Amino acid sequence: MKQADVAQHLGIAQTVYSRYERGYQTIPVEHLLKLADLYGVTTDYILGKD
Secondary structure (H helix, E strand, O other): OOHHHHHHHHOOOHHHHHHHHHOOOOOOHHHHHHHHHHHOOOHHHHOOOO
């Protein structure tokens, strides 16, 4: 999946999502939850806690 696709799913610009991935910007909880649903994983997994 491309960054633009994920960003569209979250309702944000691709550049904002890119900043999340690179660690330049903290991801809001609402976007974290949407990502977990999109990928079928837990939020702990995304955060590296699993």
